[in-house]
Amino acid sequence: MKIQMCDDCFKKEYSSFPTEKDWLDFDLELTKKLGNGEMRYTEFKADGKRDKDDGEYFYECLTCEQIWKMKDPDYSFRGYFLKV
Template sequence: MCKHCFDNEFPSFPSEDDWLKFDLELTKKLGSDKMKQIEFRPDGIRDKDDGEYIYQCNFCHEKWKLKDPDYSFRGYFMKTK
């Protein structure tokens, strides 16, 4: 973690507003080349285009996984292990 990517993980996005704020921040970091998307890992559920997006910081090289919120599932943004 560094000042160019994110200071903390988001085990869930409690509200749509929290998700929208995070999504805007991630979009800005991608647009300014602080981070990049490196992979999409499908979850293997048939008839559903769903899975985790993997991002990497261009400075500290930390990798992050994002699962978008979907209805009652609140999603997450966590470091990969």
């Protein structure tokens, strides 16, 4: 059973990353959480498009077990980081 999000987890969802700085700040925070053992990468699900090698990345908070899905920004598509 999942508990409420904890201090090791992210405090909010990102429906998009409006600027490159927003993305870079988020990416640094995610990298730190992975390095500190607060979160872990769980899987990658390809989107099934033949001409692209992209899809969603899934992460899990190791304290509260919240699952998150992320899609990297790509040009005009601004990406996201959302609870599952």
